[in-house]
Amino acid sequence: MDKTITDQLLKFRKATVPDDALAMMRLSLFDWAACGIAGAKEPEFGDFVKMQKRLGTGQSSVLGGGHAPAATAALINGTLSHALDYDDTHFAHIGHPSVAVLPAVIALAEDVGAPLDVAVDAAAIGVESSILTGLWLGRSHYQIGYHQTATAGAFGATMGTARLLGLDKDELRHALGLCASMASGIKAQFGTMGKPLNAGLAARSGVEAALWAQGGMTAAQDGLAGPLGFGATHHGEAAEIKPGKGPWHLLSISHKFHACCHGLHAMLEALGTSELDPDQIASVHIRTHPRWMSVCNIAEPTTGLAAKFSYAQTAAMALLGHATGAISNFTDEITKDPQVVEMRSKIMISEEERLSETQTEISVSLTGGGMRRLRHDLMAPMSFEDRSAKLQKKTADLLGQDRGEMLWKAAQGEDLRALCDQLVMS
Template identity: 30%
Template sequence: MSPDYHKSSIESGIANVQNVSAAYAMWAVSAPRHFGSEATHRAKRAFMDVIACMVPGALDEAALTLRAVSSQWGEGPSTVVGQQRGQSAPLAALANGTAAHALDFDDNFDPAKAHITAVMAPALLSLGEARVKSGADILEAYIVGLQIATRVGQGLNPFHRNRGWHATSTVGAIGAAVACGRLVGLNHIKMSHCLNMSTSYAGGFMSQFGSMTKPLHAGKAAEAGVVCALLAEAGMTAGHETLDGPTGMAQLMVGPDLEELRTKAEFKREHGQTMRFETDSIGEPLAILAHGLKVKRYPTCASTHRALDGVLQLIAAHGIKANDVTHVDVYAPVSHFNNLMYRDPKDGLQAKFSMEFCVAVALQNNSVGLNDFTPDAVASSSYRSLMPHVHRHPVAKSESEFATRVEITLKSGAQHSVSVDAPKGRADNPLSDMELWDKLRQCCRGILDSTATERLAEALGQIDGPQPIATLMALLR
């Protein structure tokens, strides 16, 4: 963190603020402009990754369906990825957020239990382009919004998410609103209204997983972030107990047993989740450094990733061939299997949430990529024939308490097993910068030619500079 960040100078003024949302708003407008080179680099990587995801995501059926309708709603200054005509900042955020999450290739953020960058980046890029902001301005606002999303997520999770709320569209909307409020320079009173207003946009259920509405959740949350910042800037007000009040988010979106759950969470504190809204030290540790983001290696639900890493490790170590396998036993936290509700997926959207299908792909191809979720691929007998060999074993422990274990049994009777705690892409096992560039090129292949891809890569490499973000966004039209 930058040496000019001093807890005493920023948070001493917050210490006497009793209201949670007011305290968060105060921190969001008082935090420094510079968080240090490592925090900026991590934010830069997050934008590189999510923009890579937007390129093929813009051609997904969900994104195309949305644009077919929203393109009729008028023009504006902000880029919609894959569309020549710009639109208003809220509509561009809606379209680009949907595209960012459409392929489930975008990052995860554990404290919030959300695909946070797929919400916050589209909101900031769309608003930043409309307001002629630089990439450096946008990255700084992202770090601020991420910090508040962390504190809200830690105050609601894990039970908010475990009870079926899609935190990408609940916590994500709040993080995006604060980030956008920071970008346009709201004062602490208007920032408080912005944050509180965004809770009225927070919604979305895990029952939408495996449908086009799941990525729409990210788009709607991104749109909400822009709208709340602009309305608060114009003078719109909101209630002030929307997080922790008697009819606030914690009571209504966790449950009436909130206090009992807080006692349970206190003993685990997974990803800093205590079910309490931290106000004593809002900005420390800085979340982007302390927790980091999980950049995806595979375009599937993150709950498959530890198992997929395990399968590929065993293939590499023992030369396993798909037709030699009789059983693949996957032992994983029950929360992972709760996310993977499709044992017999009918389309590519469902297949991304199927442990059976994803493991079959890994066995057959020794890889899992974007082309494995087309209609033809999902119907392929080469995958379908392997799926019955994959067996689920839910374990009643949290992710931090139990490493996913994969056991492969061969026709010869040989058995091989491996446990995976940190999937490739997690902050403590990150993709290298080169691997991230390779992901960008993979996402652009067949959509942008090599010259256009390299221009985009060059612009992304300079996103932390002073040039207007419109320079980069023009390459995505």
């Protein structure tokens, strides 16, 4: 009989994480913490956080301030760090891999007093497992309406926390089985507070599944892949996966460098390399995949939210030097700024079948005559140094230069406490 994904995850529990995966995980840890610290300022989640913190105190840092039991901290931090939808993505497994795993692993690491490198190792196992589970569940699971970030994410969080606690094979089997009764979250929540909550619930499920299994709770023998299990009930495709073979999937994680719809990112990356003087620009012609025309092509936005779904607006902002990585720049005012409005009028958008969803092509006509051509593909490999620099720029835009540097230092260091001090600082 073929091995199920559960059998493969059981073996994967002892995998050695390669250095490139650990380094990439550190970058995602830095990025996740920045998104979380910024997300903790969203006032709409304030009552929810207060309510949860009243339930009991503990060892684990809560984004924005205070401490709570690990499960509660995972729930709150998972929710807050997905509040801005600005955290990392993995296109093939269709979800945000870090936002379910890191809140679980970091909260539990603090609780058990693990050093940061142990937490990063556990998170890498968790994130890779989340992607593997997502690939195994496949597109049918996502298309029918499951929020893969939350469903696959819960199993990833469980694998990460299990690694951290050093669960043995039987305990891990029960933990994955328990997770199979908790993993949940539907796409109907998109556009509501329920979407970030899905991530928080996945993180909590990871903490609880591992702790309960360690405490002797039994569950289905193969709750993920077996009969009447998660895959069978949740429209899983049972696609073939091979944990630990070839380059790790987490190396192809995408980070968001702009605080707006993902459909605009290739265009913003292309413009970001142009070093064009705004005064020299006569007109701009942007070509993009047809799918995005109905998603993020608002011609004349009048609110900060609408600006996040507008080629013309974000292109004008980029060309005029307004940081598109800063949430704070997406205001109602900037949509009415005379310079921005003038620049918008010079920009034309058209769809181009030949391009993929991650590609863009731009022609800029210059006032002095001549033309500049720009192009970008989000799938293009990026050097580790470029990625680091871009993430540091994003964080400086999000949190300010000083705070960004402190966070970078903490995320690259060995002291979990120093990192968590950054999380609680409001």
